[in-house]
Amino acid sequence: MTLEQLGVGETGIVKEFTDLEMSVKLMEMGCLPGESVRVSRIAPLGDPIAIHVSGYQLSLRRFEASTIILQ
Amino acid sequence: MKADIRVALVGNPNTGKSTLFNALTGLNQKIGNFPGVTVDKKIGYTQLPDGRRAEIIDLPGTYSLYPKSRDESIVFSVLAEKATELTPDLIVVILDATNLKRNLLLYTQVADLKIPVIIALNMIDLSKKAGIDIDINKLAEKLGVPIIPVSARKIEGIGELKTAISYANKFALQQESIDVCALAPGIIESISKEIDTDNSYFALQLAHQHETLKFLTPAQSDRIEELEKEHGFHSQKAQASETIARYNYINDLLYDTVKTPVTAHDESISNKIDKVLTHKVFGFIIFMGILLFMFQSIFAWSEYPMSLIEDLFVWIEGGLRTILPAGPLVSLLIDGVVAGLSGVMVFIPQIAILFAFISVLEDTGYMSRVTFMMDKIMRKVGLNGKSVVPLIGGFACAVPSIMSTRTIENWKDRMITIMVTPLVACSARLPVYTLLIALVVPNRNVWWIFNLQGLALTGMYVLSLVSAVVVAYVMKFILKSRERGYFIMELPVYRMPRWNNVLFSMYERSKTFVLEAGKVIIAVSVILWVLSSYGPGNRFVNIEKKYEQPQYTKTMTPDSLIRVISTEKLENSYAGVLGHVIEPVIKPLGFDWKIGIALITSFAAREVFVGTMATIYSVEGDADRIDSVQDKMRNAKNPNTGGPVFTLAVAFSLMMFYAFAMQCASTVAVVYRETKDWRWPAAQFVYMTALAYGAAFLVYNLLK
Numbered sequence: 001m002t003l004e005q006l007g008v009g010e011t012g013i014v015k016e017f018t019d020l021e022m023s024v025k026l027m028e029m030g031c032l033p034g035e036s037v038r039v040s041r042i043a044p045l046g047d048p049i050a051i052h053v054s055g056y057q058l059s060l061r062r063f064e065a066s067t068i069i070l071q
Numbered sequence: 072m073k074a075d076i077r078v079a080l081v082g083n084p085n086t087g088k089s090t091l092f093n094a095l096t097g098l099n100q101k102i103g104n105f106p107g108v109t110v111d112k113k114i115g116y117t118q119l120p121d122g123r124r125a126e127i128i129d130l131p132g133t134y135s136l137y138p139k140s141r142d143e144s145i146v147f148s149v150l151a152e153k154a155t156e157l158t159p160d161l162i163v164v165i166l167d168a169t170n171l172k173r174n175l176l177l178y179t180q181v182a183d184l185k186i187p188v189i190i191a192l193n194m195i196d197l198s199k200k201a202g203i204d205i206d207i208n209k210l211a212e213k214l215g216v217p218i219i220p221v222s223a224r225k226i227e228g229i230g231e232l233k234t235a236i237s238y239a240n241k242f243a244l245q246q247e248s249i250d251v252c253a254l255a256p257g258i259i260e261s262i263s264k265e266i267d268t269d270n271s272y273f274a275l276q277l278a279h280q281h282e283t284l285k286f287l288t289p290a291q292s293d294r295i296e297e298l299e300k301e302h303g304f305h306s307q308k309a310q311a312s313e314t315i316a317r318y319n320y321i322n323d324l325l326y327d328t329v330k331t332p333v334t335a336h337d338e339s340i341s342n343k344i345d346k347v348l349t350h351k352v353f354g355f356i357i358f359m360g361i362l363l364f365m366f367q368s369i370f371a372w373s374e375y376p377m378s379l380i381e382d383l384f385v386w387i388e389g390g391l392r393t394i395l396p397a398g399p400l401v402s403l404l405i406d407g408v409v410a411g412l413s414g415v416m417v418f419i420p421q422i423a424i425l426f427a428f429i430s431v432l433e434d435t436g437y438m439s440r441v442t443f444m445m446d447k448i449m450r451k452v453g454l455n456g457k458s459v460v461p462l463i464g465g466f467a468c469a470v471p472s473i474m475s476t477r478t479i480e481n482w483k484d485r486m487i488t489i490m491v492t493p494l495v496a497c498s499a500r501l502p503v504y505t506l507l508i509a510l511v512v513p514n515r516n517v518w519w520i521f522n523l524q525g526l527a528l529t530g531m532y533v534l535s536l537v538s539a540v541v542v543a544y545v546m547k548f549i550l551k552s553r554e555r556g557y558f559i560m561e562l563p564v565y566r567m568p569r570w571n572n573v574l575f576s577m578y579e580r581s582k583t584f585v586l587e588a589g590k591v592i593i594a595v596s597v598i599l600w601v602l603s604s605y606g607p608g609n610r611f612v613n614i615e616k617k618y619e620q621p622q623y624t625k626t627m628t629p630d631s632l633i634r635v636i637s638t639e640k641l642e643n644s645y646a647g648v649l650g651h652v653i654e655p656v657i658k659p660l661g662f663d664w665k666i667g668i669a670l671i672t673s674f675a676a677r678e679v680f681v682g683t684m685a686t687i688y689s690v691e692g693d694a695d696r697i698d699s700v701q702d703k704m705r706n707a708k709n710p711n712t713g714g715p716v717f718t719l720a721v722a723f724s725l726m727m728f729y730a731f732a733m734q735c736a737s738t739v740a741v742v743y744r745e746t747k748d749w750r751w752p753a754a755q756f757v758y759m760t761a762l763a764y765g766a767a768f769l770v771y772n773l774l775k
Contacts, residue, residue: 020307020308020311021307022557022559023311024137024307024310024311024314025139025557025559026559027311027314027315027318028134028135028137028176028314029134029173029559029561030172030173030176030318032314032315032318033315040342040345041345041346041349043349043443043444043446043447044349044350044351044352044354044355044444045444045447045448046447047446047447048443048446048447048558050345050443050562054170054172054173055169055170055172055173055331056170056173056561056562056563056564057341057561057562057563057564058559058560058561058562059439059442059443059558059559059560059561059562060558060559060560061446061558064557064558064559
């Protein structure tokens, strides 16, 4: 499953990425394989979403979240 | 100013870098631009304990040396380019103690460039509060660099940081982090030979970034490109493996130096605030409330200081007129330069107030929530969540709003926002609209409660917002961007605003506007002064001679004589001649040459329309009083038809023209200043004028 499919409050562990370009940016921001991510909230209009990763809050669009495959 | 040592500040966004910069340098700073880009170059000076003077450069915040935006690409080029006036002797890397892991990524990249570096460990007070236990000595030992704990916000540890800067080595002593050569062995060696460097990481960065680096010659860049093909170098794959290697190193580093409790205390408070501020219903209500308050304040609070500034200039003009003898040079000084200066200064209150708000919104972390909430709607029309603030600010004035688009990181989104912001009905259009609406729209109610004039005015405001959105949507397809639109953005923890930063930001923005946009505005004012105070041949002399004859001097009061002369002079000036020249072009819109003069002079600022109308129609008494101008305009007769000049069709056509046309020298100047390319304001001028012409033509022919 991908990060996009998680609901608010649910946690997953990053396994790999489907988009190389995006993965470079995500990894720089601390979103690495093996790292645990939790969906902390979803924007009022349903997109983007906010996740909790490596000690801080990161927001990304649903499309971007769908490139992150969870274990 | 000569400095003994040059220090560059580098760090992630939201680490308090600007606050530390302000704490180090105080008011002793100046702002310029990095060559060729619109990134603020902030340079300040500080006295070190050993008496030496340090020059401090604040570089844009970035998460890594691989740039995601044009701003961020500055960081590597400043650090890497040798022997320029910006090349640092020492780098101070600012790390957020509450988020060391992610912050250390940038540190390890910077350290590998082998420039002397020290670490300022900021927010040490917050990390202690959150229960994060950092063994600073051990970490410093493992990294091989001094670590100075500071709290920039509380101005703690600044003295120690200055001492560390003064003791800093001339040579880089930091430990190796990762095996850089293993990442891309062949190409690093080849580039090192080609460029003659012994720094492997520098060579690797050149492989990634050579296309955008200005200090490489085209031949060098082409050669690197060839080497990349030869070695089968893949930039993104190499970046990915580098980032993973660095995080592995960082994990080892932090394993026995940092202990973090399971949940950080600060985050939970932030979480509670977020539940309200990004709530499905309350989130939007609160945001609308804040926007409304901002908008109201820019109007209300700036009114008094603006009139003070205007009065001051009226006083200066009056003073100059009594001291200096009348003549063309004095007129140039007073009606051209001083009037232009007054037109610049009068914007300061609005700019200062808008930036006070923006600075608070950014500092507290609320701005990124605005982006978070609005992204979905704004993206549909080619804008960005952060475009909301400039667009709404545009109701007050496009000038500060366009300056505020710097908060938009994405280049394309920012350009579209800059291009459409002047369409929003700014306060300078208000006098034009009220004058024209009162002239042709009857003051009565429809459907019991709606006043017709009020409806017309509301319609103009709604039209402005709709047109901005539609134009943005069209531009989304026209503008090509090489940058891919990302939305990977940190939502920083909520913090109290730093009032010092707010004051700095108000001061800086006003100063930048006066110094940079001011030049253009004064130049335009002087040109307009020449156009309206000189005429071809000896027309002006003839007018004066004509009114010296007894049939005028005997029958008219001196006041009305002066008025009639100035009307006739304006009609015969170059501006008047231009009005006649453009008459065939504006005739299809229902405008005559007199309106043409007003269109030309309005280029300085839209509200000049009222004053020009007053001069053209020789309004008696106080020309600033709108009612007297109105009476004259109402009675103006069209010589061809015998009917009034300002019919419903003409008035609305004129309003359409003012709604869409780019008649504001200040906006043109500020768009140039923000884009650093004359093609942007030129394109904006052309598309807005075309839109204005089309809309006015349509409305005139529909209502005729």
